[in-house]
Amino acid sequence: MPSGGHLLSVLIFFPAVGAAALMMLRGDDHKVVGSIAMLIAVAEFLFSLLLLRSVPIGASGYQLEEFAKWIPAPPIHYHLGVDGISMFLVLLTAFLTPISVLASWHSIQNRVKEFFVMLLLLEVGVVGVFLSLDLFLFFLFWELMLIPMAFLIGIWGHERRVYAAVKFVLYTMAGSILMLVGIIWLYNATGTFDVPTIQQMLANGQLVLEPRTEMLLFLAFFVAFAIKVPLFPLHTWLPDAHVEAPTAGSVMLAGVLLKLGTYGMIRFCLPLFPEASHRAARWVAVLAIIGIIYGALVSLVQPNLKKLVAYSSVSHLGFVVLGIFAFHNISMQGAVFQMLAHGVSTGALFLLVGMLYDRRHTFEISEFGGLATPMPKLAAFFLFVALSSLGLPMLNGFVGEFLILLGTYQRHWGWAAWAALGVILSACYLLWSYQRVFFGDITREKNRPLPDVSARENWVLAIMAVVILWMGVGSPFITRRTAAATQTVMDQVEPQWAYEAAAHVKAKAHANHVSSYAAHTMSVKRLGTR
Amino acid sequence: MPAHPMLEYLWIVPLLPLLGSAINGILGAKWPNKYVTLTAISSTGLSFLCALEAVREFLESGQALSRKEFFTWIASGNFRAGFDLQADRLTVVMMLVVTGVGWLIHIYAIGYMAHERGYYRFFSYLNLFMFFMLILVLAANYVLLFVGWEGVGLSSYLLIGFWFLKKSASDAGKKAFIVNRIGDFGFMLGMFLLFRTFGTLDFQTLFTKAGSWPAEPMGHFGTFTVACLLLFMGATGKSAQLPLYVWLPDAMEGPTPVSALIHAATMVTAGVYVVARSHVLFSHSSTAMLVVAMVGCATAFFAATIGLVQTDIKKVLAYSTVSQLGYMFLACGVGAFTAGIFHLMTHAFFKALLFLAAGSVIHAMGGEQEMPKMGGLGRKIKWTYATMFIATLAIAGIPPFAGFFSKDAILFATFQSGAGDRIRTLYVLGLLAAVLTAFYMFRLIFLTFHGKPRYDEHKVHVHESPWSMRGPLVVLAILSVAGGWFALPAFFQGPDYFANFLGPVFGAREAVEAGAEAAAHQLELILSGVAVLASLIGLAVAYRLYIKNPRKADDLARSMKPAYTTLLNKYYVDELYAAAVVRPLLWLSTNVFWKATDVAGIDGTVNGIAHGAAAIGDGLRHSQSGNTRSYAVWVVAGAIVVLAVIFFWPSASKIALGLVR
Secondary structure, eight states: OBBBHHHHHHHHHHHHHHHHHHHHHHHSSSHHHHHHHHHHHHHHHHHHHHHHHHHTTOSSSSOOOOOEEEETTTTTTEEEEEEHHHHHHHHHHHHHHHHHHTTTTTTOOHHHHHHHHHHHHHHHHHHHHHOOHHHHHHHHHHHTTTHHHHHHHHHHSTTTTTHHHHHHHHHHHHHHHHHHHHHHHHHHHHHHHHHHHHHHHHTTSSSSOOHHHHHHHHHHHHHHHHHTOTTTTTTHHHHHHHHSOOHHHHHHHHIIIHHHHHHHIIIIIHOHHHHHHHHHHHHHHHHHHHHHHHHHHHHOOOHHHHHHHHHHHHHHHHHHHHHHHOOOHHHHHHHHHHHHHHHHHHHHHHHHHHHHHHHHHHGGGGGOTTTTOOOOOHHHHHHHHHHTEEEEEHHHHHHHHHHHHHHHHHHHHHHHHHHHHHHHHHHHHHHHHHHHHHHOOOOOOGGGOOOOOOEEEOOHHHHHHHHHHHHHHOOOOHHHHHHHHHHHHHHHHOOOHHHHHHHHHHHSSHHHHHHHHHHHHHHHHHHHHH | OSSHHHHTTTTHHHHHHHHHHHHHHGGGGGGGGHHHHHHHHHHHHHHHHHHHHHHHHHHHTTTTTTEEEEEEEEEEETEEEEEEEEOOOHHHHHHHHHHHHHHHHHHHHHHHHOOTHHHHHHHOOOOOHHHHHHHHHSSBBHHHHHHHHHHHHHHHHHHHTSTTSSOOOOOOHHHHHHHHHHHHHHHHHHHHHHHHHHOOOOOOHHHHHHHTSOOOOOTTOOOHHHHHHHHHHHHHHTTOTHHHTHHHGGGGGGGGGHHHHHIIIIGGGGGHHHHHTTHHHTBHHHHHHHHHHHHHHHHHHHHHHHTOOOOBBEEEEHHHHHHHHHHHHHHTTTTOOOHHHHHHHHHHHHHHHHHHHHHHHHHHHHHHBBBGGGOOGGGGGGHHHHHHHHHHHHHHTOOHHHHHHHHHHHHHHHTTTTHHHHHHHHHHHHHHHHHHHHHHHHHHHHHHHHOOSSTTTTTOOOOOHHHHHHHHHHHHHHHHTTGGGGHHHHHHHOHHHHHHHHHHHHHHHHHHHHHHHHHHHHHHHHHHHHHHHHHHHHHHHHHHIIOOOOOHHHHHHHHEEEHHHEEEEEEEEHHIIIIIIIIHHHHHIIIIIIIIIIIIIIIIHHHHHHHHHHHHHHHHHHHOOOOOHHHHHHHHHHHHHHHHHHHHHEEEEEHHHHOOO
């Protein structure tokens, strides 16, 4: 087994060790507890940056693999690995955790120590999910992350927190059970939980799934992931969970947890069940498109600002799912990029909404109005983030959306055309809500003396803004590193595609053939368009 | 040192305003206005000088196209969008108009905005606009062009909503952005289609590839037609054409320098620029060309009719802008791209001047914009009056002012472009729009500057604007007079300098027309005469109604009440959109999607399942009574069931036993 040191294990368990250490502390000095949590989170982020060095550009396959036998029978192993896709998702998680710590600095006042412990444990679960290459291990982390999240909502949430937490857990569990059945079924068929091994068996024909079985297995995994995304119509846990969760919980939920679903689709649904994925693609795309438009329209009419942002996630994640199931190289990369971009911008939106809540203890849009006058800086940041969310070019949201639509259009122009309506609608709901919150005269006297951003908030928002801009202008930094991984997924899901790509490479080798090949495809395309 | 340093570092031209914007945006809040002014004016001024130098180098180098790739911005698979800038002669015209007029308007704004709160914010936005507009015209591929395209939309949103305390202003800003987004929907799909067909969105490669394809005949909806119509959809949004023009009149909520720069001279012409830039594609589709011409012509006429009765001085100019943009599209649609760009340029001069002069009037009147409350200002603000009069002559198409040459070129090209009935209709409508233009413009002049004052002279102290405002007026007035003289020699059978200048861009197609033009010189003179006559008719009617017999206008309005109110209410298009689109959508979203589907339907089902599970559990709870006798009953009942199964359905017992084992 290849060994790349133990960076991945460190990344998973360092926050756990940190959390354990934090538990030992006396919890009465909030500042000390917060500082230590921050220290742990920042250290974890710095560790995660090491990944950038270890995952070479263009290298396909998993890097930094770690393997240890764990349970002999059934053979469950501790198998970790990282590729371009999971690397950035880990980076995103490690980036958003310290941000969440900072966001909770003053707004969490009771059981502060426990709060940060939960936040760090959540990070353990999420990073574990992204790095696991063993299905059972994956499932373990998948369930593990549920617990701290449920507590974050249930203990530190708002009025209907218990309802929201229970709903969140039950919804996710319903999917998890299906997935567990799928995992066990796969084990029965293959005798292993190891994902790369199963992929190998599929590739060399050792494992052939009967279409019906494949479809059932696909669905077992897919439903679990679709709930997490959430894909229409499995999304109704999300608005409740978001509205009730504390700010940090929302940031992590929208920023990272939703991506577990789309990550699962990319990592498991497509490579393990390529035929079923193809057969299901049309229906998935329809649901994704409904989600894009429906999410945006429902978002448009929300009187509650946080719910509005929550529904916007349904819309944005619809783009991601569409990009994945369009089976096009470009849209797939767009989907991965959009996952990251959405994590940052929607995370930032929830931070901003949280800051408004800290000041006014309400999410009702009608309670705001004219806030640009007392807090111009916060208004400026909010606009910036809203613009990134509605996909203004040069900010991060555009790159993902554009690549998804561009790639999707190449294969299914109709899907792209419908989905592109979301681009109009996102401008509607974001600008309309922005207007109602920040523009006009101050309608409530309570809003007049509200303070503008504090130094801490200013830093948090400035960091988010810089990342948003950087991702929007320097997107190749990310896409170059995810290219090999997405190509691998494309090859797995679409052997024919891979064949064509290989043919293209061959043609390139013979330089004089290139032009004839291009001419040939051109003429074919011409015939196609006429 | 490279041979052509400025061309080599072309990014400096857009970067300077971006720097200005960033500096003012971040530091300006704490600075005195002086520094803000210095930053804004010097950054745009330097940008203008750099642009001049770049143009000089470009012309000196004799290239047809100078192209530089700076960095890759998006890359995925075989798709690449680079931060690539290019300069050709079309860019040269646009770049000079943007930086030149932009700079003048910056200077004007010093005076106009002097007493506003948020002075720094204003200039930061205005510089940001310059950045995006320059990106738009310098971009070497559609994606970067789209950056500028959306970016100017953003700046426009910010500047329309500059006075964000006013609901009407923030409404207008939002409307502008969203309506533009509707157009952008088409624009994006157009890009996707082009990429699917040609595998690139880079102008140079794409146009070279596309050029070798056969053209599509009329009525054929092939790649070119669909792609062009989609791009044109974007253009109708940005350039306020039917049916997406509704945002532009509302955009007048922004400060007047903004109206002049963004909503008259530069941004709104971006759609025309895109069509001209994509002329290779459009020339491949007669269908798309005809659509462009028809939409342009219809808009030119339609907007002019609304302009007839508006009373707000800026609204008149806004509808006039919509109408003039229609002319530009008409020109492009009939294949006279040169004429379209020519009109774009002259229009930038005289319409910017009209707006700035209107701003000067509003300034003088202390904020009043309603023309019925003005009158007789000509004697009090002479500079404003004189410059605005020149601009009016120019837009009305009176020789030898700039607008005459460009409008004449458009009408001539329309007349010549074919003998079909459709084309003749286009020409007649274009000519009628010219009559209307002259009428509403002179109506504006007469109502504002002539007659008796209709305001309280004790309350309003009319005063001429400061020199920082008058200066740009004078410069623009000179340009409005002389800006069209490039085409003057053509009237004496000499060369048309402007057409020749753009020749390398628009290529052979235009050259053929230039040949035909010489042959039809006689015809052109006749048509020019007709056009001038049309303008004079408009002028004369306005004179009769508003100078000679001022009461006649009201009588006329009363006698044609339904028509008058329809025009006054802009054909109720806004109301139509609200009733047909906005309100149903909101109703549907609230009641059907959110409340019925989401809350009652899906969530109701989910909660129903939860409650059902609880109810079942609650029911079963009663079986766990703890009572021994009732358990005994259950045992007996169970035994009976098992025996019954074994007796009646022997195979089932085997399965059951198998499960146990």
